[in-house]
Amino acid sequence: MSRLVTGAAIHYKDRWGVVTGASSGLGRGLAARLAARGMSLVLTGRNQARLDEAAQEIRRASPQVTVETVAADLAAPGGVSTLLAHVGDRPIEVLVNNAGFGSYGPFADADPGREADEVAVDVSAVVALARAFLPGMLERHSGGILNVASTIAFQPAPYQAVYAASKAFVLSFSQALWAEARAHGVTVTALCPGPTRTGFVDALRADVGHTVIYRRLADPEPVIEAGLQGLEEGRAVVIPGIRMRLIAESGRFLPREWLVRVSARLLGPARVSPRPPIVVHNEAVVPAPAERVFDLLSDVGRWPSWYRACRWVRVESTDGAGRPASFRWKAHPVELHSTVVAAERPHSFAIVADGRGVHAERVFRLRPTPDGLRTIVVSHETQVGPMPWLGRFVLAPRLFRTNRAMFEDLTRAASPGEAMPAAAARAFGRDELAHP
Ligand SMILES: NC(=O)c1ccc[n+]([C@@H]2O[C@H](COP(=O)([O-])OP(=O)(O)OC[C@H]3O[C@@H](n4cnc5c(N)ncnc54)[C@H](OP(=O)(O)O)[C@@H]3O)[C@@H](O)[C@H]2O)c1
Numbered sequence: 001m002s003r004l005v006t007g008a009a010i011h012y013k014d015r016w017g018v019v020t021g022a023s024s025g026l027g028r029g030l031a032a033r034l035a036a037r038g039m040s041l042v043l044t045g046r047n048q049a050r051l052d053e054a055a056q057e058i059r060r061a062s063p064q065v066t067v068e069t070v071a072a073d074l075a076a077p078g079g080v081s082t083l084l085a086h087v088g089d090r091p092i093e094v095l096v097n098n099a100g101f102g103s104y105g106p107f108a109d110a111d112p113g114r115e116a117d118e119v120a121v122d123v124s125a126v127v128a129l130a131r132a133f134l135p136g137m138l139e140r141h142s143g144g145i146l147n148v149a150s151t152i153a154f155q156p157a158p159y160q161a162v163y164a165a166s167k168a169f170v171l172s173f174s175q176a177l178w179a180e181a182r183a184h185g186v187t188v189t190a191l192c193p194g195p196t197r198t199g200f201v202d203a204l205r206a207d208v209g210h211t212v213i214y215r216r217l218a219d220p221e222p223v224i225e226a227g228l229q230g231l232e233e234g235r236a237v238v239i240p241g242i243r244m245r246l247i248a249e250s251g252r253f254l255p256r257e258w259l260v261r262v263s264a265r266l267l268g269p270a271r272v273s274p275r276p277p278i279v280v281h282n283e284a285v286v287p288a289p290a291e292r293v294f295d296l297l298s299d300v301g302r303w304p305s306w307y308r309a310c311r312w313v314r315v316e317s318t319d320g321a322g323r324p325a326s327f328r329w330k331a332h333p334v335e336l337h338s339t340v341v342a343a344e345r346p347h348s349f350a351i352v353a354d355g356r357g358v359h360a361e362r363v364f365r366l367r368p369t370p371d372g373l374r375t376i377v378v379s380h381e382t383q384v385g386p387m388p389w390l391g392r393f394v395l396a397p398r399l400f401r402t403n404r405a406m407f408e409d410l411t412r413a414a415s416p417g418e419a420m421p422a423a424a425a426r427a428f429g430r431d432e433l434a435h436p
C-alpha cells in the first residue's frame with residue numbers, strides 16, 4: 001500500500017490495474033512494477049503475441065498476481081469497448097493510460113488517417129478510459145490514474161504538431177482531474193518523459209536522428225520508476241530527469257512566438273543548405289612496409305595501444321574474415337560510432353564516424369616507396385556537423401593537429417624500438433575549409 005499526500009492510499013495487493021500499451025516500452029515496464037507490488041493486471045495493446053510475452057514475463061517474476069491480456073486497437077471504433085467489456089465490473093484501482101504514438105513531418109504532408117488515429121489513441125482513449133474508471137475510484141476513495149504525456153506537452157512542436165497538441169491535452173486534462181480528485185483521496189498524475197529508448201522512435205516512421213531532440217535517448221527504467229513514485233506521492237505532474245525538467249519549465253518564461261521558434265529549430269528537418277564541411281588533409285612518410293602500416297590502421301581494436309587520442313575501442317561487429325567492421329571508440333573528447341567502409345590491403349582504408357551530431361569520413365591511402373621499405377600515407381578527412389562558423393575555424397586546425405599526431409604515433413608504432421627518424425617525423429599536410 002502506498003499513502004498519497006492527499007491523505008488516501010493506492011492499494012496494490014489483491015487489486016486490479018489496467019495498463020494500456022503494455023506490449024512494449026514504458027507500458028511493459030510499468031506493468032511489471034505494478035505486478036511486483038502485488039497488483040493483478042489487465043494488459044492491453046494491439047499485438048497479441050507481444051502482450052502474451054509481456055504477461056508471461058510478469059507472471060514468472062510475480063507469480064502471486066493474475067495477469068490477463070486483451071488485444072484492442074484503441075484507434076479503431078470499438079477498441080475501447082473491447083477493453084471495457086473484458087474488464088467488466090471489477091473495481092480498477094490503477095489505470096495506466098500509456099498507449100500512444102507520434103508522427104513526424106510537416107503537418108501539410110501528413111497522412112490524415114494516421115493523424116486521426118493518433119488523436120484517437122493519444123487523446124480520445126485516454127478520456128474514455130478515465131471516464132470509465134475514475135468514478136469507481138472516487139466512490140471507493142482509493143486509487144489513481146497515471147496518464148503518460150510527454151515533455152513535448154509544454155510547448156507547441158512544429159513537425160510534430162498533432163502529437164504535441166495531443167500530449168498538451170493529456171497534461172492539461174490530467175492536472176484538471178488531479179484537482180478534482182484529490183479531495184476524494186484519488187490521484188491523477190501526468191508522467192512527462194523526454195525522448196526515451198523504447199519502440200516510440202521507430203513507431204514515428206521517420207528519420208529523426210538529425211534533430212536535436214531525438215539525438216539522445218534516455219533509459220526507460222528511471223522514467224518508469226519516477227512515474228510510479230509520482231503516482232504514489234500524489235503528484236500532478238512528473239518530469240523525469242533534471243535536464244528535461246529544465247527544458248520543459250524554461251519555456252514558461254519565453255514569449256510564445258520565441259518558444260515555438262526554438263521548438264522548430266530543435267525539431268526541424270536537416271537544413272536545406274548544410275554548413276560546408278571541414279576538410280583536413282595530412283601526409284606522412286612512415287618507415288615501414290605498406291602491409292605493416294595497413295595492419296596497424298585496420299586493427300582498430302588495438303588503436304589505444306599506439307594512438308594517443310584514442311581512449312578506448314569496442315568492436316561491435318566483424319566481417320567474414322574476422323576483421324573489425326563496426327566499432328565504438330572514444331577519440332578525446334568525443335565518443336564515436338564508426339564503420340569500416342573500405343579496406344583494401346595494403347592500399348586503402350576508409351571509415352565513417354558519427355557522434356554528437358558530427359559525421360566524419362576519413363580515407364587513408366598507402367603508397368610504398370620504390371624500395372618498399374617506407375610508405376607514403378595520405379589521410380583525407382571531411383567532417384560535417386552543427387558547428388557554428390567560429391567553431392569551424394577553431395576545429396579545422398585542431399583536427400589537422402590531431403591527425404598529424406596520429407601519424408607521429410603511427411610512425412612510432414610501425415618502427416618499434418627505434419627512435420623516431422627525423423625524416424619519418426616530418427608529417428606534413430594542410431588543412432582547409434572547403435566551400436561548396
Ligand atoms: N519513448 C519516448 O521517447 C516517449 C517520450 C514521451 C512520451 N512517450 C509516450 O509514452 C507512451 C508509451 O510509449 P513508449 O515510449 O513505450 O513507445 P512504444 O514502445 O512504441 O510503446 C507504445 C505502446 O502503445 C501501444 N499502442 C500504439 N498504438 C496503439 C493502438 N492503436 N491501440 C492500442 N495500443 C497501441 C503499443 O502497442 P501495440 O503495438 O501492441 O499496439 C505499445 O505497447 C506513449 O504514450 C508515448 O507517446 C514516449
